[in-house]
Amino acid sequence: MKKKNKEDLYKENKLEASKLRIAIVSSDKCKPKKCHLECKKNCPIVKTGKFCIEVDHASKIAYISETLCIGCGICVKKCPFTSISIINLPKDINKDVVHRYGPNTFKLHRLPIPKLGQILGLVGTNGIGKSTALKILSSKLKPNLGKFNNPPEWRDILSFFRGNELQIFFTKLLEEKLSPIIKPQNLNTIIYMCRHDLSILDYLSDYVCCLWGKAGAYGVVTCPFSVREGINIFLDGFVPTDNLRIREESLNFKLATDQDATDEDKKRLHFYNYPTMVKTLNSFSLTIDKGHFSESEIFVLLGQNGSGKSTFIRLFAGLIKPDNLESLSFLESLSVSYKPQQIQAKFTGTVRQLLMSKLKGLYNDPYFNNEIIKPLKIESILDNQVLTLSGGELQKVAIIVTLAKNTNIYLIDEPSAYLDSEQRIIVSKIIKRFILNTNKTAFIVEHDFIMATYLADHVIVFDGQAGVNTVANTPQTLAAGMNKFLKIIDVTFRRDPTNYRPRINKYDSVKDKEQKLNGTYFIIDE
The missing domain is CATH 3.40.50.300 (P-loop containing nucleotide triphosphate hydrolases)
Known part of the structure; x- marks a missing residue:
């Protein structure tokens, strides 16, 4: 091993001195009464006699001195409750601190x-x-x-x-x-x-x-x-x-077109037809026009609130029966995995226990871990009680459980609910890649337009009088379906030339008037 010279050591020390350390101790996870104080016992600075980590069995929470901490990360690895985070930042950013809630927060x-x-x-x-x-x-x-x-x-x-x-x-x-x-x-x-x-x-x-x-x-x-x-x-x-790079990779919203799949790809896929269906719920009536779907495709359901999108999903999930019973045999033949719009936490136990019981062998499957679980970054909540999860945490766990079921059709109602913009990007990529790689089919209800356009291969538009009488139209191509839906709500979208993300035109702007005049409410290529 090459021995470092004085110049290299000087550069390392100078770089280390330029760093600011932030020590975070989770008040929810740190439990000094239930551990052996591993963080304090293994800290090299504490061993020299300095009070870098102060904690005993009577303490409510450990305290870490950010001034004395050398950022070795030993306490992070040794903590049995994963309650410690040590973060290195450029030291000059310390002058910009506006607010801090308390020590190690x-x-x-x-x-x-x-x-x-x-x-x-x-x-x-x-x-x-x-x-x-x-x-x-x-x-x-x-x-x-x-x-x-x-x-x-x-x-x-x-x-x-x-x-x-x-x-x-x-x-x-x-x-x-x-x-x-x-x-x-x-x-x-x-x-x-x-x-x-x-x-x-x-x-x-x-x-x-x-x-x-x-x-x-x-x-x-x-x-x-x-x-x-x-x-x-x-x-x-x-x-x-x-x-500074804040994310490992950028997101491009280049949208799906019919030309993306070759004729050979289409020949390998299985196509399914579904019949016309009618469902009446009190004073509301939904008619689903007959259509077809195939493997490796995502169908996004677009419509105003109360237009019957969730009713469509529940029909396909077998939770409710159609009025015309001749279509019942088709619905009963479907093998589906369903994630509802409203997720209710009923499981008594930790997230880890829930996933192990639902995923079984997939919990330790390398492919499923790398493609689904790890990107959602749920490591920090694995030992949390399911009943205490926030809406966003519960949503991520529900998506994992839904995709873990070995079925042909995935019915996902509002996967973006409670998620922030970055988590929505991650979930979109996970679902898109999963459906494509496993030759499955997904029907998704989504109100986030950027997420909907990124996911969709085909669009099912709901029109009519919301809450009274609506129709779920036959699946259309992305461009045709988006144009139909946007014409209903009288909104036009253009595309950003850098990353192709859809952007709403200002109402009555030159671009808005031009696209409405041409009948192109949604532009695929610019």
Whole structure:
């Protein structure tokens, strides 16, 4: 092994000195009374006599000194409850700390910059600091600049933001000259919008701030970008102003077309026909026109609320019976896996126990782990009780359980519900790849338009009077189906030339009028 010279050691020490360490200890997972204090016993700094980790069996939670910590990661590996995270950051970012909730807890770096008369959009994952930033900007939370033991006065806070637009903003907020309430017609009001549906965020925002970091540990707010640039930066996964990659790979929304599958591919697939079906529920009536589907394809159901999309899914799942009983034999012949719109946690036990009971051999299957489980990043909740999971966590577990069933048809009702924009991207890619590689069929209800267009091979459009009498039309190609649906709601979409993501045209804009005149409400190629 090559021995390091003094110059190499000097460079390493200099690089190490330039790093800022954040130690996060989960108050939910850390249980000193139930462990052998492995973190403290194995810490090399504690062995030298320094108090890097302070904890005993009477403690409620372990305390880690970020100043003394050398970032060896031994405590992270030794903790039996996986309650510790040690994160290295550039040291110069420490001067931008706006708020920290306490020792070894989440901290926020920088704040979005509000502008009068404009809508600010925030893009980032769950647990990255969007709500904290909004609480500070709406005066519901006083920023402590990271000094949680000795919170600063407003005089010091204003001095911290000296020379920044935020100094003027907070001054006006304190003088009650600003009212941060969603009220579009008032030009003296600032509007903040935090949405996970990127197409809606794109349409409503005047400018965007992205947030990057590690969920539950730290969040960093970028400088303001134009809406198109900001969302594209988030999707690309690289922040040029911080010279940092926040995601391993970018997402491209190049959409499916009929030419994507060769004639040889189509010959190998099995095609199925389904009959016309009618279902009446109280005063609501749904008619499903006959159609067909094949393997390795995803059918996205599009329609307004109350148009019968979930009823369609429940019919195919066999949960309800059609009025015309002659179609019952077809439905009974289907082998399906169903994920409902509303997920109810009923399992008594941990996530790990649930997955082991439902997945059986697939739980340790390398392919299923690499393609489905690992991308969803559920390692941190495996030992959590299912009954205590949040909506987003429950959604990810439900998707895993649904895809684990060995069936021919997957019926998935709103897979994006409770998920943030990045998790929606991950789920879209997982489902798309899974259906294609396993030669299965999926029928999906989805309201996130970007996610719907990314997933869809074919579209089933629901029209008629919502809640009264609707029709599920025969499956159409992506372009034809999207055009039909968008014409119903009188909205046009264009494509971003960089990553092909669909973008809503401003109502009555030149582009909007031009596309409506040509009858192209949805453009596949530009």
